[in-house]
Amino acid sequence: MTLTAVKPEPPEPKQKPAKEISGAEIVIQALIDQGVDTIFGYPGGAVLPIYDALFQQKKIRHILARHEQGALHAAEGYARSTGKVGAALVTSGPGATNAVTGLTDALMDSIPVVCITGQVPTFLIGTDAFQEADTTGITRACTKHNFLVKDINDLSNVMHEAFHVARSGRPGPVVIDIPKDIQFAQGPYYTPKNSKMSHRYTPQTEPDMELIELAVEMMAEAKRPVFYTGGGVINSGPAASKALRELVRLTGYPITSTLMGLGAFPASDQQWLGMVGMHGTFEANWSMHDCDVMINIGARFDDRVTGRTDKFSPESRKIHVDIDPSSINKNIHVDLGIVADSTKALEAMIKVWKKKGYKADHKALDKWWEQINHWRAVNCLAYKNDKKIIKPQYALQRLRHFLAQDKRQQFITTEVGQHQMWAAQFLPFDEPNRWMTSGGLGTMGYGLPAAIGVQIAHPKGLVIDVAGEASILMNIQEMSSAVQYRLPVKVFILNNQWMGMVRQWQQLLHGERYSESYTDSLPDFVKLAEAYGGIGLRAKTPDELDDVIKEMMHTPKVTLVDVCVDQTENCFPMIPSGKAHNEMILSPDAEKFDKTLV
Amino acid sequence: MAKNNTQRKDRNNKSVYGPGPKEEAIESHTLAILVNNEPGVLARVIGLFSGRGYNIESLTVAETDHAEHLSRITIVCKGTPHVIEQIKAQLGRLVPVLKVSDLTIESAFVSRELALVKVVCTGDKRIEALRIADIFRARAVDSTLESFVFELTGAAEKINAFIDLMRPLGLADVSRTGVAAISRGKEVIGN
Numbered sequence: 001m002t003l004t005a006v007k008p009e010p011p012e013p014k015q016k017p018a019k020e021i022s023g024a025e026i027v028i029q030a031l032i033d034q035g036v037d038t039i040f041g042y043p044g045g046a047v048l049p050i051y052d053a054l055f056q057q058k059k060i061r062h063i064l065a066r067h068e069q070g071a072l073h074a075a076e077g078y079a080r081s082t083g084k085v086g087a088a089l090v091t092s093g094p095g096a097t098n099a100v101t102g103l104t105d106a107l108m109d110s111i112p113v114v115c116i117t118g119q120v121p122t123f124l125i126g127t128d129a130f131q132e133a134d135t136t137g138i139t140r141a142c143t144k145h146n147f148l149v150k151d152i153n154d155l156s157n158v159m160h161e162a163f164h165v166a167r168s169g170r171p172g173p174v175v176i177d178i179p180k181d182i183q184f185a186q187g188p189y190y191t192p193k194n195s196k197m198s199h200r201y202t203p204q205t206e207p208d209m210e211l212i213e214l215a216v217e218m219m220a221e222a223k224r225p226v227f228y229t230g231g232g233v234i235n236s237g238p239a240a241s242k243a244l245r246e247l248v249r250l251t252g253y254p255i256t257s258t259l260m261g262l263g264a265f266p267a268s269d270q271q272w273l274g275m276v277g278m279h280g281t282f283e284a285n286w287s288m289h290d291c292d293v294m295i296n297i298g299a300r301f302d303d304r305v306t307g308r309t310d311k312f313s314p315e316s317r318k319i320h321v322d323i324d325p326s327s328i329n330k331n332i333h334v335d336l337g338i339v340a341d342s343t344k345a346l347e348a349m350i351k352v353w354k355k356k357g358y359k360a361d362h363k364a365l366d367k368w369w370e371q372i373n374h375w376r377a378v379n380c381l382a383y384k385n386d387k388k389i390i391k392p393q394y395a396l397q398r399l400r401h402f403l404a405q406d407k408r409q410q411f412i413t414t415e416v417g418q419h420q421m422w423a424a425q426f427l428p429f430d431e432p433n434r435w436m437t438s439g440g441l442g443t444m445g446y447g448l449p450a451a452i453g454v455q456i457a458h459p460k461g462l463v464i465d466v467a468g469e470a471s472i473l474m475n476i477q478e479m480s481s482a483v484q485y486r487l488p489v490k491v492f493i494l495n496n497q498w499m500g501m502v503r504q505w506q507q508l509l510h511g512e513r514y515s516e517s518y519t520d521s522l523p524d525f526v527k528l529a530e531a532y533g534g535i536g537l538r539a540k541t542p543d544e545l546d547d548v549i550k551e552m553m554h555t556p557k558v559t560l561v562d563v564c565v566d567q568t569e570n571c572f573p574m575i576p577s578g579k580a581h582n583e584m585i586l587s588p589d590a591e592k593f594d595k596t597l598v
Numbered sequence: 599m600a601k602n603n604t605q606r607k608d609r610n611n612k613s614v615y616g617p618g619p620k621e622e623a624i625e626s627h628t629l630a631i632l633v634n635n636e637p638g639v640l641a642r643v644i645g646l647f648s649g650r651g652y653n654i655e656s657l658t659v660a661e662t663d664h665a666e667h668l669s670r671i672t673i674v675c676k677g678t679p680h681v682i683e684q685i686k687a688q689l690g691r692l693v694p695v696l697k698v699s700d701l702t703i704e705s706a707f708v709s710r711e712l713a714l715v716k717v718v719c720t721g722d723k724r725i726e727a728l729r730i731a732d733i734f735r736a737r738a739v740d741s742t743l744e745s746f747v748f749e750l751t752g753a754a755e756k757i758n759a760f761i762d763l764m765r766p767l768g769l770a771d772v773s774r775t776g777v778a779a780i781s782r783g784k785e786v787i788g789n
Contacts, residue, residue, distance in 0.1 A: 140638065200696065
């Protein structure tokens with residue numbers, strides 16, 4: 001017997017009736033209500049109604065990129081330097097596919113970005129229409145979440161939910177794909193307060209206090225402790241950096257950080273060991289290897305940090321605080337995993353440390369610091385300077401010198417490669433949200449558009465993109481945006497005419513067979529800058545360097561600085577891929593590089 | 599001795615990357631996943647498995663609560679305990695996923711699969727097919743003079759055994775649903 005009870009459709013939970021406006025206007029209103037003041041984008045057929053609505057309002061400023069990838073990186077730079085959600089607007093098809101690299105970059109580095117993509121009208125979806133692409137299908141794997149809006153009544157809810165998802169928990173990119181007919185349709189607008197989420201997305205942020213107490217007890221018992229912090233501290237906001245500084249000073253323990261976490265703890269502090277990882281400092285990597293308690297706050301044991309995982313810090317007990325439960329025990333098995341927002345976890349740790357009156361084991365700690373100072377004495381960042389050729393490290397040291405004399409808020413972005421690692425090693429990072437680099441995805445071409453996003457958010461700041469001559473060519477078209485918006489972004493190109501990191505690996509690991517890593521026919525960067533309407537400067541010898549940097553610091557327009565550096569310089573120290581922290585190589589002498597190890 | 603061998607192997611290996619993680623025992627787990635029933639949710643789940651290199655043995659999905667727009671996905675997956683933990687954590691990270699329950703470790707559970715099995719045969723083979731179907735408590739849901747369609751539910755092993763027995767008797771076509779599973783007792787997922 002079957003029993004078919006016809007269950008009446010439950011009434012839709014009521015949302016306050018709202019006045020009807022067009023889909024495009026809903027998008028703009030939702031952006032305003034979400035606190036967006038700037039959106040980076042590029043128009044096209046399938047987003048024209050939204051561009052039309054943008055034209056008719058004054059609250060949101062649109063920044064025209066020259067390529068959708070540039071728009072996304074600019075939104076990332078904006079987000080990282082302000083702590084707000086970055087916003088981008090691109091068209092369907094090629095607009096969306098060009099945005100994919102930027103979205104993936106934001107996913108890997110946990111940057112909150114909302115990207116609105118136009119889509120062909122709903123009745124054309126699936127017909128291989130002009131500029132149609134399966135945007136939600138393509139971006140499913142490179143976004144935190146994505147939406148295709150097929151009903152005008154859902155649009156404002158989806159807009160608000162997208163921002164909620166992008167900024168909550170572990171931040172990330174969210175795509176909203178809006179067909180053109182939905183942008184034209186009339187529908188209700190609900191404010192964030194009145195809007196209804198279609199998901200119960202509420203990631204855990206509060207730490208389990210019992211686990212915090214256990215963690216603090218482990219920390220207090222440590223003889224050779226080390227803090228290992230990451231981008232999670234930056235993402236959690238300035239309060240996390242403040243709490244981290246307090247906890248590190250309270251304990252007196254040494255601290256290192258990943259590439260993404262630079263700036264959370266001041267690099268000028270005595271307790272700072274420098275960056276950890278493949279091109280991290282000798283003292284940071286050896287401390288990680290030899291420690292007995294590792295306190296990981298908001299870092300994810302990336303392979304560029306851990307090196308060979310089965311030899312990673314073999315004798316330590318590990319505490320891992322991460323907002324993403326899947327990061328815990330993913331790459332490295334830890335003894336104590338705590339799912340929490342890093343601000344909350346750090347503040348709870350400070351509270352427990354104080355309440356229980358813990359004291360660090362000073363006798364053990366002094367011995368540990370003695371050992372660390374012994375490692376420091378190796379002076380792993382030393383390089384052989386030259387009177388005739390500019391060493392890239394020297395160029396950055398001079399840049400550092402002039403940065404120290406400048407009173408403005410300073411922001412550094414980078415492209416990807418040797419120059420990025422040298423920048424991480426040689427530039428000062430004393431504040432969070434001042435350092436934007438593509439860490440996880442390693443996107444060449446990130447730095448210039450990111451710098452544009454930063455400069456838009458901080459018109460009075462000093463924004464410098466430390467670049468390589470190969471990377472900068474990947475998004476050089478954004479020079480045009482920088483000129484249009486009168487952004488005095490400085491692009492400090494360490495020009496060695498090689499894809500330096502590729503060349504370094506070929507030299508050290510591939511029998512010096514330099515396959516396709518030399519760039520012939522490079523443009524004249526000075527003329528190139530001038531052709532765009534910017535300023536071009538060049539330094540060929542160490543004598544010219546200071547004057548060029550001095551001039552660069554005060555140029556009123558976007559400036560390309562072509563620093564002609566040593567073509568053969570390699571980035572050290574280095575942990576070869578698949579090696580442990582205590583197998584790092586210091587020598588810039590290729591002959592001494594033990595090839596049998598790899 | 600064994601250690602020396604591995605070292606030698608490493609040296610011959612030209613890869614600049616180190617050896618992968620050590621082999622661990624492979625386990626099979628049955629996961630019950632409660633999701634928002636929305637377009638693309640299944641693609642997200644499957645994309646996660648393919649994108650991260652996890653293995654799915656069986657997958658069943660259907661809406662279970664129309665009013666709340668909820669679907670339940672039952673996945674049988676294989677992996678080392680470490681991989682299974684990652685699968686659960688990664689599933690839990692998806693925005694439309696409300697709850698991930700590992701039935702294999704959380705509680706005793708019942709799992710069933712339904713199969714429709716078509717056998718084409720005449721004469722003695724028909725009688726034998728019917729006799730075996732009776733033993734397996736399979737029902738004939740369609741019959742012609744040359745064929746039967748049997749409906750059978752049970753654990754996957756039982757269905758495998760039935761199919762093996764039908765093979766010499768004229769097995770022509772099989773349609774299986776994949777595993778549906780639920781915990782024993784009063785516990786429910788999703789709360």
